[in-house]
Amino acid sequence: MNGRSHYDVLGVPTGASATTIRESYRRLAREYHPDRVMGSAAGGDKMPLINEAYRVLSDPGRRAVYDAERRGAPTRTPASSTTIRDVDEAPAYTYQHPDGPARIPWRGLLFCSFVAIVAILVLAQFSKPSGPAAPDSILRTGECVEVLPNGAAEIACTGSGDLVVRQVTAREGVCRDGLQFSPDRQGMVGVCLEQMPIVQLPVGTPVEN
Numbered sequence: 763m764n765g766r767s768h769y770d771v772l773g774v775p776t777g778a779s780a781t782t783i784r785e786s787y788r789r790l791a792r793e794y795h796p797d798r799v800m801g802s803a804a805g806g807d808k809m810p811l812i813n814e815a816y817r818v819l820s821d822p823g824r825r826a827v828y829d830a831e832r833r834g835a836p837t838r839t840p841a842s843s844t845t846i847r848d849v850d851e852a853p854a855y856t857y858q859h860p861d862g863p864a865r866i867p868w869r870g871l872l873f874c875s876f877v878a879i880v881a882i883l884v885l886a887q888f889s890k891p892s893g894p895a896a897p898d899s900i901l902r903t904g905e906c907v908e909v910l911p912n913g914a915a916e917i918a919c920t921g922s923g924d925l926v927v928r929q930v931t932a933r934e935g936v937c938r939d940g941l942q943f944s945p946d947r948q949g950m951v952g953v954c955l956e957q958m959p960i961v962q963l964p965v966g967t968p969v970e971n
Contacts, residue, residue: 768818769815771814772816772819773790784816787812790812791812902927905926906920909925913946914953914955923958925958926958928941928955930951937954938954941956942954
């Protein structure tokens, strides 16, 4: 088959369709496959030529270049050659957006961040409890307590005659300035207490329970 055109190798006319070329290649591949012609040097030499002929003629771009070379006309790489060339021959290509590189909307991000911060601050203001915090059994300075046989326990302040924690000290601590000492009911610390003045309410004033 040396010296013959790719069309001659596949046994098809120069104007053969892609279907005709494919069918001829399959027929020749079955006929000259190494498994069928094992031990035949002639058969082994034909298969590479058949493969090369099909590689060129099955690709429209390669076929156009090959036909132009056979006619002796100047060859030009087809406009679509970058999509049909071998992967290892294709040049590296980097896509560039017509508007340039992507831009980060800094102003929009800053505005959204500002709105989010304001919303968090507003929600924090509205979420604050309207009244005093409920007792949590942890004694702190400024909280009101009730002295029980087993120690001081936190209670809600009434504003009149309450025992108020002025200092948190050691379990067996000593209070100064005439403050009353009491251990807390949890047995962890001691507290120095001061009794607030008893406020005399006018007659007829309703007392909150």
